Amino acid sequence: xxxxxxxxxxxxxxxxxxxxxxxxxxxxxxxxxxxxxxxxxxxxxxxxxxxxxxxxxxxxxxxxxxxxxxxxxxxxxxxxxxxxxxxxxxxxxxxxxxxxxxxxxxxxxxxxxxxxxxxxxxxxxxxxxxxxxxxxxxxxxxxxxxxxxxxxxxxxxxxxxxxxxxxxxxxxxxxxxxxxxxxxxxxxxxxxxxxxxxxxxxxxxxxxxxxxxxxxx
Numbered sequence: 001x002x003x004x005x006x007x008x009x010x011x012x013x014x015x016x017x018x019x020x021x022x023x024x025x026x027x028x029x030x031x032x033x034x035x036x037x038x039x040x041x042x043x044x045x046x047x048x049x050x051x052x053x054x055x056x057x058x059x060x061x062x063x064x065x066x067x068x069x070x071x072x073x074x075x076x077x078x079x080x081x082x083x084x085x086x087x088x089x090x091x092x093x094x095x096x097x098x099x100x101x102x103x104x105x106x107x108x109x110x111x112x113x114x115x116x117x118x119x120x121x122x123x124x125x126x127x128x129x130x131x132x133x134x135x136x137x138x139x140x141x142x143x144x145x146x147x148x149x150x151x152x153x154x155x156x157x158x159x160x161x162x163x164x165x166x167x168x169x170x171x172x173x174x175x176x177x178x179x180x181x182x183x184x185x186x187x188x189x190x191x192x193x194x195x196x197x198x199x200x201x202x203x204x205x206x207x208x209x210x211x212x213x214x215x216x217x
Contacts, residue, residue, distance in 0.1 A: 036144065036146070036162045038160075038162050038163065039051055039146050039148070039160070039162060042104060042148070042158070042160060043148060046148075046150035046151070046152050046153065046158060047150060047151035047152050048148040048149060048150050048151070048158065049148065049149055049151070050082070050148055050149050051146060051147070051148040052081070052082045052146065052147055052148070053144055053145070053146050054074065054078055054079070054082065054145045054146065054147055054159075055074065055075075055078065055144065055145040056144055057142045057143070057144060058074070058142065058143055058144070058145040058161060059140065059141070059142045060137055060138065060139055060140065060141050060142070060143075061073070061139065062139050064137075064139075065132050065137060065138075065139055066132075067129055067132050067133070070125055070128050070129045070132075071116075071118075071123040071124060071125035071128050072123060072124040072125075072128050072131075073118075073120065073121060073122075073123050074121050074122045074123065074145070075121050076120065076121040078121065078122060080122075082147050082157070083099075083157075087099045087115075087157075091115070091116065091117040091122075092117070096116060096117070097116075098114030098115060098116040098125070098126055099114060099115040099116075099157065100112070100114055100156065101113055101114060101115045101124065101156060101157040101158065101159060102150070102153060102156055102157070102158045102159070103124060103127070103128070103131060103158075103159045103160065104158060104159070104160040105131060105134065105136045105137075105160070105161070106136055106137075106143075106160075106161065106162075106163040107134075107136060109134065109136075111127050111128075111130050111131050112127050113125060113126050113127030113128055113130075113131075114126035114127065115157065115159075124159060137161070143161035143162055143163065144161070144162045145159065145160075145161055145162075146159070146160050146161075146162055147159045147160075
């Protein structure tokens with residue numbers, strides 16, 4: 001069914017009024033929504049549908065990774081259109097109740113937790129501490145926050161922070177002279193950028209350092 005599986009690129013057409021020579025003319029404005037490759041894979045694995053990008057970038061705060069807090073927070077302005085009527089009623093209940101959900105980390109590990117409505121906005125809790133203990137995420141990192149529903153999990157809400165695509169370290173270098181290039185490459189290695197690279201990328205990085213160093217002499 002159309003809408004069950006997110007496309008890599010979806011076009012939407014918006015119509016807006018513009019004033020031309022004092023008359024209102026209708027113009028078409030085309031916008032594009034790009035669906036993450038990882039979300040597409042997760043949707044296939046979990047037989048997912050109704051995928052939504054809740055936050056374009058969620059910056060992880062110290063409180064998000066504090067075991068004493070035990071929750072991942074979202075700002076109040078996050079659109080709740082991903083929730084159905086039953087879930088909205090659950091979140092509004094007194095005393096407070098949560099919506100059972102699933103979180104999938106960047107290593108594809110699953111965690112059972114709850115979505116709750118706190119004073120400052122929605123939070124993922126009741127199990128978020130298990131995510132913190134895995135030490136997958138670090139304070140200051142920024143990830144798009146997505147959610148979808150899984151037919152494999154009885155239509156349960158699934159949340160995930162999507163890991164940004166890795167940038168080719170060679171293409172990422174600015175136009176600098178050879179000495180500065182060597183310094184930048186070595187700085188990347190010393191600050192941990194070297195470790196996450198795939199084997200082929202490591203070889204390219206090392207060869208680039210040697211090449212630039214030789215041509216600097």
